[in-house]
Amino acid sequence: MAPGRTNFSSHEFPMASGASPFSYRTNSAYQRRVVRATKQLMHAVVMEKLQVENGSIFQITDMGCSIGPNTFISVKNIVESVELKFKLMNTQEKHIQVLFNDHAYNDFNTLFASLPSDKSYYAHAAIGSFYDRVFPDKSIHIVNCSYGLHFLSRVPNNVENRESVAWNKGKVYYSHSKEEVISEYSKQYEKDMECFLNARAQEVVPGGLVFITVPARPNGTPHSKVIYNMLADILGSCFLHLVKQGDIEEEEVDSFNIPVYITSPIEVEEAIKRNGSFSIEKLEILSKETSPINGLTAKDASVHIRAITEGLIEEKFGTKILDKLFQLHEQKLEDAYLDLISGEAISLFIALKRKTNL
Amino acid sequence: MAPGRTNFSSHEFPMASGASPFSYRTNSAYQRRVVRATKQLMHAVVMEKLQVENGSIFQITDMGCSIGPNTFISVKNIVESVELKFKLMNTQEKHIQVLFNDHAYNDFNTLFASLPSDKSYYAHAAIGSFYDRVFPDKSIHIVNCSYGLHFLSRVPNNVENRESVAWNKGKVYYSHSKEEVISEYSKQYEKDMECFLNARAQEVVPGGLVFITVPARPNGTPHSKVIYNMLADILGSCFLHLVKQGDIEEEEVDSFNIPVYITSPIEVEEAIKRNGSFSIEKLEILSKETSPINGLTAKDASVHIRAITEGLIEEKFGTKILDKLFQLHEQKLEDAYLDLISGEAISLFIALKRKTNL
Numbered sequence: 155m156a157p158g159r160t161n162f163s164s165h166e167f168p169m170a171s172g173a174s175p176f177s178y179r180t181n182s183a184y185q186r187r188v189v190r191a192t193k194q195l196m197h198a199v200v201m202e203k204l205q206v207e208n209g210s211i212f213q214i215t216d217m218g219c220s221i222g223p224n225t226f227i228s229v230k231n232i233v234e235s236v237e238l239k240f241k242l243m244n245t246q247e248k249h250i251q252v253l254f255n256d257h258a259y260n261d262f263n264t265l266f267a268s269l270p271s272d273k274s275y276y277a278h279a280a281i282g283s284f285y286d287r288v289f290p291d292k293s294i295h296i297v298n299c300s301y302g303l304h305f306l307s308r309v310p311n312n313v314e315n316r317e318s319v320a321w322n323k324g325k326v327y328y329s330h331s332k333e334e335v336i337s338e339y340s341k342q343y344e345k346d347m348e349c350f351l352n353a354r355a356q357e358v359v360p361g362g363l364v365f366i367t368v369p370a371r372p373n374g375t376p377h378s379k380v381i382y383n384m385l386a387d388i389l390g391s392c393f394l395h396l397v398k399q400g401d402i403e404e405e406e407v408d409s410f411n412i413p414v415y416i417t418s419p420i421e422v423e424e425a426i427k428r429n430g431s432f433s434i435e436k437l438e439i440l441s442k443e444t445s446p447i448n449g450l451t452a453k454d455a456s457v458h459i460r461a462i463t464e465g466l467i468e469e470k471f472g473t474k475i476l477d478k479l480f481q482l483h484e485q486k487l488e489d490a491y492l493d494l495i496s497g498e499a500i501s502l503f504i505a506l507k508r509k510t511n512l
Numbered sequence: 513m514a515p516g517r518t519n520f521s522s523h524e525f526p527m528a529s530g531a532s533p534f535s536y537r538t539n540s541a542y543q544r545r546v547v548r549a550t551k552q553l554m555h556a557v558v559m560e561k562l563q564v565e566n567g568s569i570f571q572i573t574d575m576g577c578s579i580g581p582n583t584f585i586s587v588k589n590i591v592e593s594v595e596l597k598f599k600l601m602n603t604q605e606k607h608i609q610v611l612f613n614d615h616a617y618n619d620f621n622t623l624f625a626s627l628p629s630d631k632s633y634y635a636h637a638a639i640g641s642f643y644d645r646v647f648p649d650k651s652i653h654i655v656n657c658s659y660g661l662h663f664l665s666r667v668p669n670n671v672e673n674r675e676s677v678a679w680n681k682g683k684v685y686y687s688h689s690k691e692e693v694i695s696e697y698s699k700q701y702e703k704d705m706e707c708f709l710n711a712r713a714q715e716v717v718p719g720g721l722v723f724i725t726v727p728a729r730p731n732g733t734p735h736s737k738v739i740y741n742m743l744a745d746i747l748g749s750c751f752l753h754l755v756k757q758g759d760i761e762e763e764e765v766d767s768f769n770i771p772v773y774i775t776s777p778i779e780v781e782e783a784i785k786r787n788g789s790f791s792i793e794k795l796e797i798l799s800k801e802t803s804p805i806n807g808l809t810a811k812d813a814s815v816h817i818r819a820i821t822e823g824l825i826e827e828k829f830g831t832k833i834l835d836k837l838f839q840l841h842e843q844k845l846e847d848a849y850l851d852l853i854s855g856e857a858i859s860l861f862i863a864l865k866r867k868t869n870l
Contacts, residue, residue, distance in 0.1 A: 211648050249648030253636065258624040266616040266639050276648060278611065279637035281624050290569050290607030290634060 189224050189300060191440050192367055192503050193231045196298075199505040200235035203435050204296070205361030206245055212236065213294050214275075215253040217284040218302025221264040225254060228298050232365075233275055236296070250275040253294075257283050283307065285349040289357040297354055297364040304368050304382075306413035307349070310342035314409045324404070326390040327412050329383035336377060343415040347425035355431035360510035364432060370502040371418045372439075381497035382416050385459050388490060392482040401475055410470045412463060419502055432506035440501040452487035455494075456480055547582050547658060549798050550725055550861050551589045554656075557863040558593035561793050562654070563719030564603055570594065571652050572633075573611040575642040576660030579622040583612060586656050590723075591633055594654070608633040611652075615641050641665065643707040647715040655712055655722040662726050662740075664771040665707070668700035672767045682762070684748040685770050687741035694735060701773040705783035713789035718868035722790060728860040729776045730797075739855035740774050743817050746848060750840040759833055768828045770821060777860055790864035798859040810845035813852075814838055 206212075214232055219225035229252050240248055252275045254265060262279055269277050282288040284299060285307045312318035313328070313335055320334040328339040354364055371380045378387070393407045419437060426432055450458070460480050467476065487494065564570075572590055577583035587610050598606055610633045612623060620637055627635050640646040642657060643665040670676035671686070671693055678692040686697040712722055729738040736745070751765045777795060784790055808816070818838050825834065845852065 211651055249651075251648060258627060259621075260624075262620040262624060262637070263617075266618075266620060269616060269639065276646070277639045279620070279639070281627060281635045281637070288634065290609060293569055293607075 186224050186227065188367055188440060188501050189227050189231075191501075192228075192300070192365070195436060195438060195503050195505065196231055196365055197235045199363060199365070199435055200232070200239055200296075201242075203505070203507055204236070204239060204363055205510070206239065206243060207359065207361065208246070210246065210248055211251060212240075212248045213251045213253060213289075214296045215255050215280060215289070215294055215298070217255040217288070217297060217299040218305070219254040219256050219260075219265065221261045222268050224300065225265070226268070226270055228300050229254075229275075230270070230273075232296055232298060233273075237274070251278060252276065253278045253280040253289070255280045255282065255284060255288055257281070285346055285353070287353045287356065291356050292359045294354075294357045295359055295362045297358060297362075299350075299365070300367040301369070303347070303350065303366060304414050304416055306339075306342050306415055307346050308342070309411045309413045310338035313338050313411050316408075321408075322411055323408050324394065326393055326407060326410050327383070327386040328415070329377035329380065330387045330390070339415050340421070342413075343417060343421070344425060347422075348429060351426065351429040351431065355429065355508065358508040360508050362508045363435075364506040364508070366422075366502075366504040366506070367440075368422070368502050368504075369416055370422070370439075370500050371416045372498050372500055373418050373420045375418075375498045377416070379497055380416050381494060381499035382414075384490070384494055384497050385455060385487070386412055386414065386463075388486050389459060389463070389479075389483055392479050392486060395482055396475060396479060401478065402471060406471065410467075412466065414462075417502075422502060422504060426504070426506065431509055433509055434504065435507050436503065436505040438503045440503055452491060453484050455487055456484040459483065544582050544585065546725055546798060546859050547585050547589075549859075550586075550658070550723070553794060553796055553861050553863065554589055554723055555593045557721060557723070557793055558590070558597055558654075559600075561863070561865055562594070562597060562721055563865075563868070564597065564601060565717065565719065566604070568604065568606055569609060570598075570606045571609045571611060571647075572654045573613050573638060573647070573652055573656070575613045575646070575655060575657040576663070577612040577614050577618070577623065579619045580626050582658065583623070584626070584628055586658050587612075587633075588628070588631075590654055590656060591631075595632070609636060610634065611636045611638040611647070613638045613640065613642060613646055615639070643704055643711070645711045645714065649714050650717045652712075652715045653717055653720045655716060655720075657708075657723070658725040659727070661705070661708065661724060662772050662774055664697075664700050664773055665704050666700070667769045667771045668696035671696050671769050674766075679766075680769055681766050682752065684751055684765060684768050685741070685744040686773070687735035687738065688745045688748070697773050698779070700771075701775060701779070702783060702786075705780075706787060709784065709787040709789065713787065713866065716866040718866050720866045721793075722864040722866070724780075724860075724862040724864070725798075726780070726860050726862075727774055728780070728797075728858050729774045730856050730858055731776050731778050733776075733856045735774070737855055738774050739852060739857035740772075742848070742852055742855050743813060743845070744770055744772065744821075746844050747817060747821070747837075747841055750837050750844060753840055754833060754837060759836065760829060764829065768825075770824065772820075775860075780860060780862060784862070784864065789867055791867055792862065793865050794861065794863040796861045798861055810849060811842050814842040814845055817841065 214229065216225045216229055233250055236250065258281050280288050284302065312320040313322040315321055320338045322331050322335045325331050328335045358364060369382050371377065377383055396402045397404045397407055419439065423434065423437065426434055464476065572587065574583045574587055591608055594608065612635065616639050638646050642660065670678040671680040673679055678696045680686065680689050680693045683689050686693045716722060727740050729735065735741055754760050755762050755765055777797065781792065781795065784792055822834065
């Protein structure tokens with residue numbers, strides 16, 4: 155009955171808050187493009203698949219909402235579709251409540267300060283990791299999770315353990331690492347997806363929907379050829395550069411790993427089928443024009459990666475290396491630009507429906 | 513259906529945030545004593561009066577929660593009573609959701625960072641002024657509003673209007689002012705209470721409870737003999753002092769008023785009866801040992817008033833006068849201490865039940 159203690163591990167991702175020049179807020183243009191691309195898809199699923207039950211309250215949650223503005227765009231798109239559906243179905247009057255979810259250390263102050271003034275819903279925040287229970291049983295009608303599920307709940311087991319064959323020595327990420335490291339990352343992703351799906355299976359009403367958008371790796375493409383991973387690998391080489399210059403210790407790098415995993419369509423599908431509580435209503439690969447470096451300069455791309463990783467790096471290394479690290483990163487991205495644009499990058503949109511016969 | 517636009521007027525009270533040495537957080541010891549004093553009262557009302565209906569979700573809101581820790585104490589007290597009631601009544605399993613409410617400019621980051629780790633409820637935040645609608649129809653089971661309803665929604669009409677007989681020239685508060693000023697304050701309080709009760713009447717389920725705790729003036733005591741008011745009046749004299757010293761302009765003081773009103777038992781009772789949607793289950797005057805200056809030094813009392821008014825003063829006068837103003841305030845409180853302890857101060861606890869036959 156009780157949601158129990160939520161452990162906020164040090165491996166959660168506090169996005170750079172609104173005040174920082176490198177903030178997530180100003181550097182989430184790429185995710186915004188993806189959000190727009192998913193608008194039509196979500197609309198179609200709501201119109202065709204959403205089962206509207208009795209009851210006067212309709213609850214939508216955006217999980218891993220961060221600080222806006224993307225969450226407001228996603229939510230607006232969903233609310234508009236839902237309102238249209240209610241109108242066409244001539245349902246009883248319903249109150250729409252939107253629950254903006256993120257962990258307790260998210261900058262909710264910035265989020266709330268920019269709530270749209272013309273919103274047609276009750277705005278709430280729900281605190282907690284989406285890998286845990288956040289809501290009561292059968293209380294949510296639509297879940298949206300956009301660009302959240304590539305963040306693992308923690309650094310995978312053993313990759314920071316010097317005694318393990320999966321020790322990720324000299325690296326901060328898995329995609330250029332040995333098979334054992336990749337395997338630990340992929341196992342952690344499987345566990346996390348099961349936690350996410352299992353929690354949502356209890357929270358979502360039968361017939362309710364879950365929308366997931368994630369950056370992804372095309373089936374069959376090596377991890378090292380995925381643009382997101384290439385950006386992170388280049389960041390890893392910058393850490394080694396700082397070790398050589400004596401700015402940080404090698405041991406510090408050996409015990410630092412970025413808990414992000416880029417999944418593939420087949421892995422997502424397997425996770426959903428393994429869980430068994432949801433039917434897959436749509437699984438679409440978003441076109442390559444949403445590639446994360448499309449139209450971006452090296453500086454833009456570096457700023458983007460900084461927005462995502464800054465909190466983690468700061469926690470481990472303090473603030474002193476940040477500027478130097480990302481100057482180096484920008485420079486190396488510049489040099490690697492031709493390589494980078496030959497890499498692969500897709501985003502996946504998945505629409506799930508909570509099975510009713512369970 | 514839509515909650516519509518919430519206007520966050522400049523007259524809302526952004527409590528000094530967690531970072532300030534004069535923060536509400538560290539200076540709310542007095543309210544904490546009141547919160548403790550109300551524990552038994554709330555427990556008795558929950559056990560005797562709460563009507564528990566079917567449904568698996570039980571929603572409690574703390575309105576005007578500020579940044580803690582008092583809200584966590586109030587909520588814990590209510591949740592424990594409710595859980596005991598469920599147990600004794602052998603109800604179906606229920607999920608308790610707590611909705612921490614305050615306006616969008618409250619420091620929710622500080623609140624969320626200190627959420628109790630052992631809480632047995634789902635923690636959400638609900639954004640908006642409690643003088644407006646914040647929740648869907650019939651969705652809330654228990655409302656708590658502790659030390660919130662003495663803050664008016666705005667500065668009363670005409671008290672800043674030079675053409676009006678109610679112009680509050682040379683003062684920043686009503687309790688030592690002419691009858692016309694007092695009347696405008698009291699009318700604004702009536703309007704605000706009606707807004708609060710009307711919104712809650714729609715949101716609370718029939719049989720649900722509303723707990724209100726407010727600082728108050730004993731029936732028949734003049735406004736100028738109430739300790740809370742005396743503290744504010746002394747602050748007013750400090751503004752005039754700064755005018756004489758040339759630190760601020762007289763016109764600035766003439767157009768600044770503190771939107772706080774200290775009600776009396778009879779006024780609260782009238783407001784509730786006028787509204788008509790709630791029965792009064794309890795109306796208790798809390799004993800004088802909860803007096804706001806009991807056990808406080810002049811410095812403590814001044815810091816307390818600063819925590820409440822700092823945001824408003826800063827908005828009008830900037831930060832530059834704050835330290836000087838409150839140094840003066842502390843000194844004048846010291847001088848007036850014998851007067852002050854002869855003043856009156858009570859707190860009121862009111863338990864309402866949403867009528868079922870409407």
